[in-house]
Each structure stands twice: as structure tokens, then as C-alpha cells.
Amino acid sequence: MDYDPMVMDDAEALGPVVKISQADSVRVKYELSNADIAFANSLRRVMLAEIPTIAIDLVEIEENSSVLADEFIAHRLGLIPLNAEGVESLLYGRDCDCDGFCEHCSVRLTLHAKCTGDENMHVFARDLVPTGERVNQVLGTPVLSDAEGLGPLILKLRPGQEIKLECIARKGIAKEHAKWAPSAAIGFEYDPHNKLHHLDLWYESDPKTEWPPSEYAAWEEPPQEGEPFDYDAVPNRFYFNVESAGNLSPDTIVSEGIKVLQQKLAGLIHELADEGGNSMNGDYNGPRSPEYGTGADGFGGYTTPFGNAGNQSSWGGAGGTTPYGTTPYGAGQSSWP
């Protein structure tokens, strides 16, 4: 076969490269190079929406004399980041044998506050207390990342007002509801000088002076004066900025993201291996579809969809006598089993 293998320069032969420029408990900034934009974007999407975490999903309000409506408070509770360390040992609610929820698929939190003083009282995420059995001692605890260790403000109470409720936190992913998002934000950037012209920058008189340079502009060679546009160029260096919401560490978000992507692939490979022999080739086989034998698809030239009489297998076997012999690619003999 006359085929020109894809051009591979030396750098590409090395494979993907990761370079970290900043990493702490809140964010990790890294550069992924020698990778394709398709893969980089898959990684971004999976980190954004498909990493399992834990969030409050059910709220039973026993007493609420605050000024906020029950459902308003329930929504606020759902958005509070909970520590998701060890969430992999928690079951999804739908996979659990229990009726509703149990300690294998949920974490129970309670909140009880009454304003007994003369001044308004603030109720913080700190006041949400995990109760009952848990998979481990940190899973489901509200994230308290501020200096005072209070966590987000849930509501305020006037003297005499009371709030008493019980929450069920469940495992989930951000594709279902954004409250399960592990990342506060993911920065994704490439081509800081816009050499590829993927961006059409709006400007008054000169885009160079009106648009501030990216923080990665110094990392890449600026375009030369009068440089011709390289229409073969593809993005190659991707700058990620993964910011955690506190429920998972930024490093964990990246590792988990890749893991989720791999699990997705493993599931499909497994299914392909399982069903490759029967339903894939049987039920949905092209030649058995009603429209295939009509000649309407342009192949024509034969009367039965299964080729010559006696040739029971629609997958060939008799070589050139099958309908496949007439395909534009065919030399007649198909080389596949």
C-alpha cells in the first residue's frame, strides 16, 4: 500500500511532556506539550465534569423559622464543598442495595442552630456536623479553607429564630449537577501570541496594544515581523490551571481525571471484546439491514443481500464471491478473517 506515514519530528517521538510551573494546595499550573488538542481538551472536559465527589443531595428540614425558604436553604447546602477524600469507596446511590440511602452510599450531616443572644447569629458550614457511620473519618466533612475555619456562610438568624435539619450527602459527578464539580475553575490556554489565528481579536486601532499579553506569552517565541502565516501549524503546548474547590487536592483532580478517562475506555474495550463476536457482527451487521440489498446504496450488482447462494456467512469466507468484492477498495480477496 502506498501510504505516507504521518510526519513525526524528533520532539514528537518523545511523547507528551508535562511541566509544572506552580503547585500548592489550591491550584496546580502545568504545561502539557507534544500532545494533541483533542486529547488536551478531553482531559479538560473530564476534569471539569466527570470526577466523582460528594455533595448534599437530600435535606430534611425539621424546623426553619429563619427568613429564608426551605428550598432556598437546601440549594445553598447542596453547593457547600464537602471533603471527597476516599469517595471511591463510597457507592453511588443507584448502585447500592439499600432503599434510599445507607452508610455505604451516603454521609449524614446535621445542622441545629438557634439564636438565643441579642444579636443576629451567623450559621456557617462549620456548624454542619457529620453523624453516624462513615466510610472514613474525613469523607463528607465541610471544607473550611478560610483563616477562621468557619467555611461558607449558610444563613443568618434573628434572635429567637431556629434552624434544624438533616442532610444526606451522596456521590455524584458534575455532569449531573455542578455541585459535584471538584474544580472551582480550569484554565485552558494555548498559542498565547495567536499565531494560529484561532482567535479573531476585536480592536479599536491596534490589537497588540489593546490586548494584554497572556502570562504564558514569554514562554513562546513571539511572531517575527512580517512572518508569513503557517497554515500547517497545529497547537502543541497547552497551559492548564486547575483550581480546586477544596474537596479534592488539585493533584488528585488531574490524576482522577485521567483515571476517569481510562475507566471510560476500559469499559468500552471490555464491551467490544465481549460482544465483538456476536451482537456486533450479528444483529447490526450491515448486509442484514433491509436497505442494504436493494441496490439503493449504490453497490448494486447482486440480487441477494447475502451474496451467492450457499455462502452462508455474510462476513465473507468465500472471497471474491461476496458482495464486498465490488467495493471500491476491494481487490476482491478480503484479507480479514
Next chain:
Amino acid sequence: MSRARSKKEESAEIESDIAMEEAPTSHQPEDEMSVDQNEDEDAGDVEDDEDEEEEEEEGQRVRLLPGSTPTAASFEFLNEGHTLGNALRYIIMRNPDVEFCAYAIPHPSEAKMNVRIQTFECTTAIQALEKGLRDLQELCDVVSEKFIDARQKFAENSS
């Protein structure tokens, strides 16, 4: 929960317009459970056929679309999107035995993703798909490894 129940019962006695049945089944007091279960079982018998059909549909997440030939096939993936589609398209296209590969999401409100693969005679579309999935898995392994290495080096340098 017992605490919650007694509170509710009290309030129900006082204000008869609050219906206990409105609470979700999971929050109903346990003594009602036996009744609930019976109802569930009865309902289950009737819906058995429907359930089986649904399971079959959910069980198979990838299928070959009609009109496919061994070297030119379209696959339909359920519950997949651009996350898998674009990366898979890229990695399959890198395979020198593949003549053409593209993906599409025919309609945004259907959770379906289609992949078209056309190969040269030396392989089949199904083999190319499987190779693509494995290659992508390998790529993930490499990137994961590189990230962990880079993170360790960064921690060593900064300390």
C-alpha cells in the same frame, strides 16, 4: 430518624392539612415500609418486560450501525460526547492503517455519539476502533506518569 418522626407526628395531629404521604418514600416512617414493599413488588411484576428492554439498551453502549462493511463502519456510542469522541477520532486517525475517521453528535439532546471508521484492506474497522481505544489508554498512562513525575520533581525543587 425517630426524633424526626415524633416531631412530624405531633405536627400532623395539630395541623391536619399537612399530609405525611408527601414525604419521599425513603423518609417515610418504617412501620409503613411493609405496605410500601408490597406495592413495589406488585408494580415490579407488571413492569418486568419494560425493565428488561431498558436494561438491554443500557447494557450495550456501543453498536455497529446498519450499512456497515468490514472496512468501512459507523459505530454508535451511548452516553458519550466530545470528551471521548474527539480524542478517539484523533488517535484512530493516527493509525496508518486507517483511511478515514470522524465523529459526530447527530443531535445535541440525544446522548449519542457516532464514529465513522474507514480502513485499508489490511485491517477492519472494529480492529481499528479497538486499537484506538487501547492507544488512547496508553496515552493516558503516559500522561498520568509524566504528571506524577513532574509533580514530584516540582516538590523536590521547591523544598
